[in-house]
Amino acid sequence: MNRRNFLTLTGTFTGGTLLLPDFLHAFGSQTNLVIGEQCLVFIQLNGGNDGLNTFIPFDNPLYYDLRTKIAISKNDVLAKNNGMGFHPALKDFAKIQQNGDLSVVQNVGYPEPNRSHFRSQEIWQTASNPNQYLNEGWLGRYLDLQCKEHQPTAGINLDNIDNLALKGNEPNAITVKDPNRFKIRTDTDETIKLSDNPQLDFVRKIANSVTEGSDEIQKALAKSTAENSYPKTGLGKNLEWIARLIKGNLNSKVYYTSQNGYDTHDNQVAIQQRNLTELNDAIFSFYTDLKKANLLQNVTIVVFSEFGRRVKDNGNGTDHGTAAPMFIIGGNTKGKIVGNNPNLTDLDNGDLKYEIDFRSVYATLLKEKMNFDYTKIGINNSPLKGLF
Template sequence: MNRRNFLSLTSTLTGGVLLLPDFLHAFGNQKQLITGEECLVFIQLNGGNDGLNTFIPYDNPLYYEMRPKIALSKDIVIGKNRGMGFHPALKDFAQMQQNGDLSIIQNVGYPEPVRSHFRSQEIWQTATDSNKYLNEGWLGRFLDQQYHDHHPTAAINIDSIDNLALKGMEPNSITVKDPNRFKIKKNKEEEVTLSDNPQLDFVRKIANSVVEGSDEIQKALGNSTTEMTYPKTGLAKNMEWIARLIKGNLNSKVYYTTLGGFDTHDNQLGIHERKLGELNDALYSFYTDIKSAGLLQNVTVVVFSEFGRRVKDNGNGTDHGTAAPMFIIGGNTGGKIIGTNPNLADLNQGDLKHQIDFRSVYATLLKEKMHFDYSKIGINNQPLAGLF
């Protein structure tokens, strides 16, 4: 069994109690992060979110000409600025932007775009070219560089499956669906020394990560409470957990979660409105919670999707496209709009041409928020100016 498969089996726990056998009681002490250190929170919108109906070029007649069935009337677009505005379901996105706490990066993508959900997600998660493949994610590689030994709670993935972005050579992340039920027990308090079997030692290291991670998560939950009411949706619950862990000083560098349902080939208007509403309400609750705790300057939220949709509608929805906006909330971002408005008159086979490579955004996050040399993990794109 290779380490990737074992990591998936061992560190992905969706709830309940796991009893570890005595021989897996592991060794070593985890390195503690500094209280108040900055962290990144990622919300991945799976399915290919329609960027043109999210942050809308309402002042461009080509938008209405090419989307006769699904274009949103300029009368209902909100937060208008420079010919662009938000979908009405994103009323709190508009408010955060007005507060100076949300920046929009327009036309984000990558060269030679791929329209397969799985492959494009993999490209975003590994930060590679579209014709290259890696087994480790960009955040996993970053975390490998940060620690001499494994750190089980360096990254927390609130989900039922692992995320490739967080996979590295060391077990520096834990995937858990319900942190409150992530309680791991071991039989005895006896130390087990390293053996001459590297595979067995890695098994022990994984087991130690799970136990230590459980202890640290429960400690953070015990140090925090929820002072407000979150919506009763899956994403909102995930964001509430992340807020609790941040406020409880877990001090993970990365938190990650996903929201699916954005593959709107049909019935787009209704489906997209509901999904954007779920995103808006969950994220604004998190934003309010973290800001009330005085932590927003230390928390940077990144919202992205693997690709946007085609410019022209298909009659009742949209098909897979390329470039789309990214949203950055908190972390002392300036509430800016970065990049030019989508050029609907200059398309590539019916799709938007990307203006900003997503790896430039990653480089900016690593440099400005993690104080890390992004080139060490193979990112060669230059950071964006003025995001923070």
């Protein structure tokens, strides 16, 4: 069995009680990672969210000329500022921004954009160049260097499947669907001695990840509760789990989750209204929970999608595009709009030209929040100014 398949079997948990082979219980505990209080929470919008209808250039007549079927009415745009404003479903985004806790980074993308969902997500998750293929994710590489010892819960992915962004040479991250059901049991205390073959070191680390990861998660949950109600949605539940793990002092450096459904070729107005409402409500509950716990300054929430949509509508929706905004919440962000408003007169074959490389955002997060030299994981883009 190769390493990738073994990791899939033992490093990912989608709920229920996991029964481990006896030999995996032959290993003892490991030293916990000593880390600071800052952490990053990533929310990935899968499918390519339409940025122009999310943070809207309502004061630009070209927006309405090019989007005759799907443009958001100027009267419905929220928190208007310098020609830009939020989709009406994002009423609490507007409130968070007015509180000074949300920054918008405009026109984020990368050169030679790829319009394939899979490949563009891969580029974002590995921080690679468009023509470069990497086996490890940018956060996995960061955790490999950050963790002096193997640490199974340095990264937590709340999802059904593993996330390439967290994949490193060491299994320092765990994917789990329902932390409350992530419990390890064995039907026997009998242990089997494992071979001393050094090639089995990875098996030992996986064993420790499974047992210690479960133990640490249960300890954190036992020390925390949700201080306010969350929406009964997939994203709402995942952010409630993340809040409880943070408040329970799990001390993970990175949390990751996602929301599906943003591939709006058709029926975009209704679909995006529904998706952005779910996003807004889940994030506002999370934001409010962290503020009540006096933890918002320690948690930086990053909301992004693999690409935006084309500027001109296709009649009832939009097709795959390029640049789009990112949203940064908490972490003592300065609450500003970073970058220029979308330029609708200078397009690249009908698409927005990116102005800010997403790797510059990554560099800023690692430098300002994690106190980490981003060049050590192959990111050479300059950090942004004015974000924190």
